[in-house]
Amino acid sequence: MQEPPTEPHDVIIMGGGLAGLTLAMQLRDRFPDIDVLVLERRRHPVPLARHKVGESTVEIGAHYFAEVLGLREHLEKAQLRKFGFRFFFSEGRRDIENVVELGASRPLPMVSYQIDRGLFENFLAEEAQRRGVRFVDAAFIREATLAEGNGLHTVRWERRTDAAGAGGGEAGAAAEPEVHTTQARWLVDACGRAGLLKRQLGLAQDNPHGVHAVWFRVAKRIDVDSWCKDPAWRARTVTPTRWLSTNHMVGAGYWVWLIPLASGSHSVGIVADPRYHPLERMNTFERAMEWLAEFQPLVFDDLDPHRDKLQDFAFFRRFSYDCKQVFSADRWALAGEAGRFLDPFYSPGSDFIGIGNTYITELIARDRAGQPLAAHAQVYEQIFRSFYESTLALYVDQYGLFGSPTVLPVKIVWDYTYYWSVLAQLFVQDRLTDLATLAQLRDELALAQKLNVAVQALMRRWGEALSPADEAAANVPAVHDQAALPWFAELNRALHDRDDAAAFRGRLAAAVARLCTLAGEVQVRARAAGVESEELDALLASRTAQAAQASPAARATPVPGAVASALLFPPTRDARTPVPATEASAATA
Ligand SMILES: Cc1cc2nc3c(=O)[nH]c(=O)nc-3n(C[C@H](O)[C@H](O)[C@H](O)COP(=O)(O)OP(=O)(O)OC[C@H]3O[C@@H](n4cnc5c(N)ncnc54)[C@H](O)[C@@H]3O)c2cc1C
Secondary structure (H helix, E strand, O other): OEOOOOOOEEEEEEOOOHHHHHHHHHHHHHOOOOOEEEEOOEOOOOOOOOOOOOOEOOHHHHHHHHHHOOOHHHHHHHOEEOOOEEEEOOOOOOOHHHOEEEEOOOOOOOOOEEOOHHHHHHHHHHHHHHOOOEEEOOEEEEEEEOOOOOOOEEEEEEEOOOOOOOOOOEOOOOOOOEEEEEEEEEEEEOOHHHOHHHHHOOOEEOOOOOOEEEEEEEOOOOOHHHHOOOHHHHOOOOOOOHHHOEEEEEEOOEEEEEEEOOOOOEEEEEEEOOOOOOHHHOOOHHHHHHHHHHHOHHHHHHHHHHHHHEEEEEEEOOOOEEEOOOEEOOOEEEOHHHOOEOOOOOOOHHHHHHHHHHHHHHHHHHHHOOOOOHHHHHHHHHHHHHHHHHHHOOOOOOHHHHHOOOOHHHHHHHHHHHHHHHHHHHHHOOOOOOHHHHHHOHHHHHHHHHHHHHHHHHHHHHHHHOOHHHHHHHOOOEEEOHHHOHHHHHHHHHHHOOOOHHHHHHHHHHHHHHHHHHHHHHHHHHHHOOOOOHHHHHHHHHHHHHHHHHOHHHHHOOOOOOOOOOOOOOOOOOOOOOOOHHHHHHHHO
């Protein structure tokens, strides 16, 4: 049944998942009179727990939801506060108290959340409508036609009014659907992996990161703290709430996630590089359980008596991908997974939704103000791509390091220093679209990016140089407590700071100087294992030469890295050995 055409909208968002609904709200918050239509294939309400994958937030995503969109009350009341990230080198082990644990002993100041995706998307759809967004569920988009010149884009979609697909299913095939043709000035594809416009415009592009994931939800809590009765192990955290962390059980070539959900379920995933662990070993629940029994027996033991509580099971063979373009001056854009996707190891999915949506909102703002779009669309594309590429460098060919209790703790400190002090600062201080500041920081940001690439390569070779015996010797009862690294905890706290433009530039310059020092420390440790990096040497030397030229006083500054180890955790020490009094007091200061 063909419905009569409606008035054109300002924006049509195809797909009402995380990216689409949050973008709709961001637009309404920015322009109270904007007419935004969101078309979502699934019928609402969608089911809790087993709705979609992608449940752990980190600082950018949490800030985007809580502050930019003003959803803190929902997050605090309806979702779970996350107890940071946590890693255990527990492959093949049931004695978790005897392996390296990496995780904070107390929550760090910047709060993030574990998100039940069903609960969240039901809430987002309602909240978006309260804020004036037009949201249509059970609406299946058949076709999108982009406008020529300054015309309107057209979307043809169907809606079934019967109960088919109720309970969060897709619109079914029972009764004759309503057929709608709707037009808008802006068209945003937020259809997730379906990537309607991406396919239509031939924008899909592979990246070099060929890893896979399987995941499932169980209707029970996985209480990590209950896995061990050792009082000393339990006392490592201020409260017995490790279960609220995004727990990573790691081994060479893979990691297993454990994420609690507010609905009472737990999400479990295995993410692996097929060069170490082929998908075929884990692509059914039974196989995944066999695999867990061998590689992460504590997870297996926890789940085995509760197989009847399984809620779903799914997998993606190669989940990471690129896209040639996500923003266009022709008034279309791709949001969320309809564009690119990285890797969930550090949970950046929501971060990149927040970053991409912010650029789309800015382009729409320019258009509404009658300003030209071409230059800005191009610059935002370049910046967004550079964020994607620097983040991708943390993952590509790095899965081998996940079994290394020597290198992975160093990598995590490096990766988080980069994230908290550069990317997260740009986002929380609202500098993503401040092109003047970004231009002034161009050299610093380019150096940070090059350092990251060089340090990732160095860490990879360092990991390869270590023998299984070296690694076994490093996997002792020990904890790397980020809360006890004062400078690191401060980077997290500093995400609450707000600077003027000059102070912000100073902050970023200091961040890059710190990255240089840290890179130097990584180099010293790798060198002890006989691994050198000419690339990193050259970068650090050129930095020192530049600094000396800029300021004569800097000539006295030693080459970063020649300084004694100051930023990294001391090399692993057995947690049963008492901490020397000087270090213990520094840690509690
Ligand atoms: C293994 C894995 C683990 C992850 N873990 C995390 C994590 O811990 N933290 C994190 O932040 N992110 C994580 N992510 C990423 C996260 O899942 C995505 O960032 C997020 O789901 C993308 O949201 P989206 O709105 O772009 O897509 P989706 O949530 O998929 O939404 C797209 C919507 O479009 C609708 N749609 C599709 N086709 C049509 C059509 N023809 N007509 C109408 N509607 C349509 C769909 O029904 C859907 O609701 C993970 C991803 C993977 C693969």
